[in-house]
Every structure is written in structure tokens, then in C-alpha cells.
Amino acid sequence: MRFKNVTKSFSGRIAIHHISFAIPKGQIFGFLGPSGSGKTTTINILTGQLAQDSGEATILGKDTRELTADDLLNIGIMSDTIGVYERLSIYQNLLFFAKFHGISTDYLDHLLKALDLFDDKDKKALDLSTGMKQRLLLIQAVLHTPKLLFLDEPTSGMDPTLSQEVHRLLVSLKEKGVTIFLTTHDMQEATELCDEIALLYKGKIIEQGAPQDVIDKYSDKDKVVIRFQNGKSITVPKEETVNYLEQHILSIHTMEASLFSIFISLTGENFEHD
Known part of the structure; x- marks a missing residue:
């Protein structure tokens, strides 16, 4: 095709x-x-x-x-x-x-x-x-x-x-x-x-x-989002993650984009409401 x-x-x-x-x-x-x-x-x-x-x-x-x-x-x-x-x-x-x-x-x-x-x-x-x-x-x-x-x-x-x-x-x-x-x-x-x-x-x-x-093209692989048990979150360079491991961490996630966020970044418009 x-x-x-x-x-x-x-x-x-x-x-x-x-x-x-x-x-x-x-x-x-x-x-x-x-x-x-x-x-x-x-x-x-x-x-x-x-x-x-x-x-x-x-x-x-x-x-x-x-x-x-x-x-x-x-x-x-x-x-x-x-x-x-x-x-x-x-x-x-x-x-x-x-x-x-x-x-x-x-x-x-x-x-x-x-x-x-x-x-x-x-x-x-x-x-x-x-x-x-x-x-x-x-x-x-x-x-x-x-x-x-x-x-x-x-x-x-x-x-x-x-x-x-x-x-x-x-x-x-x-x-x-x-x-x-x-x-x-x-x-x-x-x-x-x-x-x-x-x-x-x-x-x-x-x-x-x-x-x-x-x-992957639009993701920032050099940063991570750290979420703490108190509800707060921070974004830090990946190599600095070790500095927070002694704290009460709930999760650590890479800064991976989604197709939805990529569409918005490329067009400036919400995909669902064209």
C-alpha cells in the first residue's frame, strides 16, 4: 500500500x-x-x-x-x-x-x-x-x-x-x-x-x-521525575538521583513523552478538540 x-x-x-x-x-x-x-x-x-x-x-x-x-x-x-x-x-x-x-x-x-x-x-x-x-x-x-x-x-x-x-x-x-x-x-x-x-x-x-x-525523539532521557510520599515532586538530572535515595520516595520516572504530548508540542493544540 x-x-x-x-x-x-x-x-x-x-x-x-x-x-x-x-x-x-x-x-x-x-x-x-x-x-x-x-x-x-x-x-x-x-x-x-x-x-x-x-x-x-x-x-x-x-x-x-x-x-x-x-x-x-x-x-x-x-x-x-x-x-x-x-x-x-x-x-x-x-x-x-x-x-x-x-x-x-x-x-x-x-x-x-x-x-x-x-x-x-x-x-x-x-x-x-x-x-x-x-x-x-x-x-x-x-x-x-x-x-x-x-x-x-x-x-x-x-x-x-x-x-x-x-x-x-x-x-x-x-x-x-x-x-x-x-x-x-x-x-x-x-x-x-x-x-x-x-x-x-x-x-x-x-x-x-x-x-x-x-x-524517543521527543523525550528527555537525561532527566527524571522523583515523587515523594508527602505529595511533592521534583525534576532532576538523572545523575543526581542518588542524592535523594535516602528520602521517602514514592516513585522515580524518566521524562518520556507521549504521542499526545508530542502532538500538542508540535501543533500547540489539544488533539481531542480540533
Whole structure:
């Protein structure tokens, strides 16, 4: 999967500007940015739903503007623009796709149990909560183990336990060679899950690389934060730590940055409130 100097505008407003990245097979790529930064536009170009104004976009070895119906069978997409049959149950919706792709009902049941939908499988899609519909769409996207998987905020609104189940599912798909393009607001999720991330701001990539490499680039490894049992804390050079070991210390931490703090330092804006 590759993007090279891709630009897209809508009515004169630039949505993405000279964006480039390449994603090797079997990796999880995190595309991080606030609402309106260009994440969905990028997915729509990669999946052939939009044509870029300039630059190159390729998946499955083809220009995304030339994808065929057969190519789309190798792609899984989860986003809030993907519909379901609202008068059918969870199970009926997914059984349709399972039969279409020749997937066993045993594997379908496995996914329903993994994402805690099995006991509710007879509920109509019309009556589902946002979180339940989110999980239905995720199963629909991964059911046929596609070569490429595009996930738009897959764990949004999920509790931590379910989010971890989703992470385990995505890692298992990665181990099968599935390439995953993931957008998320959750910086911690990206840090733990992704092989590489790109920070997107106002249509431009402002930082890119393996999550820990990006974190290390902006971390101050020469200082530590010492927290004392009386509630006070100080920041000192690492070599001075020994001077405080006789005191009532609660914890000692290195000055490691987070993707969240890095985004704020680069843009001056809160990631969650663009």
C-alpha cells in the first residue's frame, strides 16, 4: 500500500496536502489526527471511493482509481458510512456475508463470542447501541480475512475490556499477513498496537515513524521525575538521583513523552478538540 505526494481538495479547501507513506504487508499503520484533519479522505482515496487531485495511490499493486469488483473482495472496510440491514438481526447480517465469502459459521460464532455479541446475536440491527453496532461492523469487515483492512476508529466508545479484545483480534489478523490501516483518536492504542504511525494535522503529516522511535525523539532521557510520599515532586538530572535515595520516595520516572504530548508540542493544540 502506497501514497506518494497525494493532494485532495474540496471546493478549493485542501483536505490533504502532499501526503506520502508506504505500508509493508502484514503491518498495522496508525493514522492519527483530530476530526477534520484528512483521515477519512485518505481512506476514501485508498479504497477507490475518491480520486485524488494529484499524486499516486496504490493498493494490491494497482492504482486505486482502477480497482475492480474482484479487487474489493480482498478489502475489508469499517467506518460509520458502511451500512447494515437494520431490520435483520446481528446474526442474519453477518451470515449473509459469511455465505457470500464461503466462511464457516463456526468462525462467525468465534468472532461473535470474542467481541461479546453472541448472546445478543438475534437482536435487530435497528435496536443496537452505538457500541454494539460498532462491533457488528468490525466483524463484517474482518469476517473474510481480507488482504487489506481499513478501520476508522474501531474501538471508539468501547470499554477497555472490549478494546483489548479488538486489539487481540487485529494482532491475530496481522500474524496471518493482513495489512491494517487504522485511524484512531486513542494515542495509547496507537502506541501499543501499531508498527508505524503518522501524525496528521490540517491535511499534512507532521511526524511519522515507529511509535517508540517518535516518542524517543521527543523525550528527555537525561532527566527524571522523583515523587515523594508527602505529595511533592521534583525534576532532576538523572545523575543526581542518588542524592535523594535516602528520602521517602514514592516513585522515580524518566521524562518520556507521549504521542499526545508530542502532538500538542508540535501543533500547540489539544488533539481531542480540533
